Amino acid sequence: MLKKIAIFGVGLIGGSFALALKRAGAVGQVVGVSRTAATLERAKELGIIDVASTSVAEALEGADLVLVAAPVAQTGKILASIAPHLRPGTVVTDAGSTKCDVVAAAREALGEKISQFVPGHPIAGAELSGPDAALADLYVGKKVVLTALPENTEADIECVAGAWRQCGALIHRLSAEQHDSVFAAVSHLPHLLAFGLVDDIARKPHADLLFQYAASGFRDFTRIAGSSPEMWRDISLANQTALLRELDDYMAQLERMRAMLAAGDGAALETVYANAQRARHAWSKTIETAEKPAPRGGN
Amino acid sequence: MLKKIAIFGVGLIGGSFALALKRAGAVGQVVGVSRTAATLERAKELGIIDVASTSVAEALEGADLVLVAAPVAQTGKILASIAPHLRPGTVVTDAGSTKCDVVAAAREALGEKISQFVPGHPIAGAELSGPDAALADLYVGKKVVLTALPENTEADIECVAGAWRQCGALIHRLSAEQHDSVFAAVSHLPHLLAFGLVDDIARKPHADLLFQYAASGFRDFTRIAGSSPEMWRDISLANQTALLRELDDYMAQLERMRAMLAAGDGAALETVYANAQRARHAWSKTIETAEKPAPRGGN
Structure with missing residues (x-):
C-alpha cells in the first residue's frame, strides 16, 4: 500500500x-x-x-x-x-x-x-x-x-x-540500450515509415486521386501516421542512433527487394513475402494468447 | 435483370x-x-x-x-x-x-x-x-x-x-494505366513495405526479443503482411513498372528522412510528420463519410 x-x-x-x-x-x-x-x-x-x-x-x-x-x-x-x-x-x-x-x-x-x-x-x-x-x-x-x-x-x-x-x-x-534497440525496430521505425509514406503521397501532384482509392490496407498501414508529430520528433531524436541503425537495415532490405522486382524474380519475392506472412501469423497468435485482458481489477 | x-x-x-x-x-x-x-x-x-x-x-x-x-x-x-x-x-x-x-x-x-x-x-x-x-x-x-x-x-x-x-x-x-499507377501507390507499395519489414525483423538474430515487444502500432502497420504471398507475388510482377516507380519515390523519401535524422534536424522531421498527420486525418475523415455502408440490400 x-x-x-x-x-x-x-x-x-x-x-x-x-x-x-x-x-x-x-x-x-x-x-x-x-x-x-x-x-x-x-x-x-x-x-x-x-x-x-x-x-x-x-x-x-x-x-x-x-x-x-x-x-x-x-x-x-x-x-x-x-x-x-x-x-x-x-x-x-x-x-x-x-x-x-x-x-x-x-x-x-x-x-x-x-x-x-x-x-x-x-x-x-x-x-x-x-x-x-x-x-x-x-x-x-x-x-x-x-x-x-x-x-x-x-x-x-x-x-x-x-x-x-x-x-x-x-x-x-x-537494459536501457536493449530497450531502445528493440523499440527502434518494432515501434519507432514503423512510425517513421508510415509518416514517410503518407507525406510522400500527399506531396504528389495527383495526391487527391491517390487518396480517393486508398482502402482498408492503407488505413491500417498508416494509422500510426495519425500520431503526434511533436512526440515522434522527440522520440526519433532521442533514439537517433538505434533508429538510424534500424532504418539502414530496412533500406538495405528495400534495395534487395527492388532488385528482385526489377529482375522479375517472382520466386525470390515470394520467399520474402512468405517468410513475412509466416512470422506475422506466428506473432499474431502469440500476442493474442498473451494479451487476453485479465479480469477487471485483476493484478 | x-x-x-x-x-x-x-x-x-x-x-x-x-x-x-x-x-x-x-x-x-x-x-x-x-x-x-x-x-x-x-x-x-x-x-x-x-x-x-x-x-x-x-x-x-x-x-x-x-x-x-x-x-x-x-x-x-x-x-x-x-x-x-x-x-x-x-x-x-x-x-x-x-x-x-x-x-x-x-x-x-x-x-x-x-x-x-x-x-x-x-x-x-x-x-x-x-x-x-x-x-x-x-x-x-x-x-x-x-x-x-x-x-x-x-x-x-x-x-x-x-x-x-x-x-x-x-x-x-x-484508364488501365491510371488504375495501375494509383494502386501501386496506395496498395501494392504498402504491401511490399509491410512484407519487407516483417521479413527483415524475422531474419534478425534477436527476432524473438523484438516480436515480444511489438504492440498495437506494429500490429496494424503489418496486418497486410499476413496476406497471401502467391497473390502478392503475382500482383507485384503484374504491376512491376508502376510499383518500381513508387518504390523509387519512397526510397528517395527515406533517404531524405535519414539525412534529417542523422543531422538531428528535428524541425525538418517534424514538418514531414506533421504533413503526414494532417493528410492522414483529412483522408480518414473523407473515407469515413464516403464509406458509410448503405442500408442493407440498397443499391
Whole structure:
C-alpha cells in the first residue's frame, strides 16, 4: 500500500496509472502536478487526483512514489525541479518511450540521488490524450519495461514493479540500450515509415486521386501516421542512433527487394513475402494468447 | 435483370458477387465454374450458385454476363478457354487487382471478341478466402473501378456497372494505366513495405526479443503482411513498372528522412510528420463519410 504518490503530467498515461491504483485500493493519496492549471482542475473533477499542486516541494513531501508522465522532452527539467526536494525513501520513475536519453537526463538532474530513479516504459497508449482519455483499465495485461540502473536497490525496483502490477501490468526488465534497440525496430521505425509514406503521397501532384482509392490496407498501414508529430520528433531524436541503425537495415532490405522486382524474380519475392506472412501469423497468435485482458481489477 | 450469369472462381470475390445479385433479385440463374470440384460443391451447398459446371461451353450458353474471379495469373488461361464459346450478347468482366496485364492477356486470348470484355476491379476484400467467406454485403458502399477499353460499347459497360450497382457498389472509371499507377501507390507499395519489414525483423538474430515487444502500432502497420504471398507475388510482377516507380519515390523519401535524422534536424522531421498527420486525418475523415455502408440490400 502506497501512502502517497505524486504524478507529474496527469494525462492518459499518468491519469490511468492513478485511476488503476485507486481502483485496486493500492494508494492513499494522489497528488497531481501539471504546467496547465486547467488540466489539473479537470483531473481533480474526474477523480484522478485528490490534490492539485503547483508546488513541487509540497507534492513530494511524504510521497512514496513519484511518476513523471510528461512528454519525454520535459523529463530532464521536471527531474531537476524534483531533485532538491527528493528525500530518502521516495522512489521516482517515468513513463518515457525512450530510455537511454532519460537515464542520461536523470543522471544530470539527480546527481547522487540517481539511485532513487527507476526508469520505466509502459507499453500502452491510445490515439487520445489528456485526463479525459485516462482509463483504469489501460494497463491490464499490458507490458511495462523497467530498465533498472546498477545504482537501484531491489527494494526500490520492487516498489515501482509492485505499483504497475497493481494496475494489472506485466513487468519485464531490459537494459536501457536493449530497450531502445528493440523499440527502434518494432515501434519507432514503423512510425517513421508510415509518416514517410503518407507525406510522400500527399506531396504528389495527383495526391487527391491517390487518396480517393486508398482502402482498408492503407488505413491500417498508416494509422500510426495519425500520431503526434511533436512526440515522434522527440522520440526519433532521442533514439537517433538505434533508429538510424534500424532504418539502414530496412533500406538495405528495400534495395534487395527492388532488385528482385526489377529482375522479375517472382520466386525470390515470394520467399520474402512468405517468410513475412509466416512470422506475422506466428506473432499474431502469440500476442493474442498473451494479451487476453485479465479480469477487471485483476493484478 | 440478368437471365444467367457465369462465375469463374466462386470464392470470396465471385461468391459475394453472386450472393449480392441474388439478394437484390437481379439474376435468374448463377452457374459456377471452378478447377476444384469441392469448391463448386460447397458453393452450391451455400446457395451461392444454382448450377456447378465443369463445361465452359455449358456455362456460357445463354449467359448475359461472365465474371472471371480467379487468381490474376489464371485470367489469361480462363479467357482463352472462354473465347471459342463466347457468343455476341454475352459480356465478360473480371475482378483482378491489376489491369494493364489483364487487358494485354485479354487481347491475346479474345482477339476480335475483345470488345465484349469490360475490365473491372472491386476494391473490397478480406483476410479470408473461399466460398465460405462470401458475403452478400461485401460490396455495399465499396468502389468498383472499371477500366473500359476503347472497343467496349457503352451498353456493355453499363451491363457490368449495373450488376455491380445491384451489389451496392459505387462505380468509378479510370484508364488501365491510371488504375495501375494509383494502386501501386496506395496498395501494392504498402504491401511490399509491410512484407519487407516483417521479413527483415524475422531474419534478425534477436527476432524473438523484438516480436515480444511489438504492440498495437506494429500490429496494424503489418496486418497486410499476413496476406497471401502467391497473390502478392503475382500482383507485384503484374504491376512491376508502376510499383518500381513508387518504390523509387519512397526510397528517395527515406533517404531524405535519414539525412534529417542523422543531422538531428528535428524541425525538418517534424514538418514531414506533421504533413503526414494532417493528410492522414483529412483522408480518414473523407473515407469515413464516403464509406458509410448503405442500408442493407440498397443499391
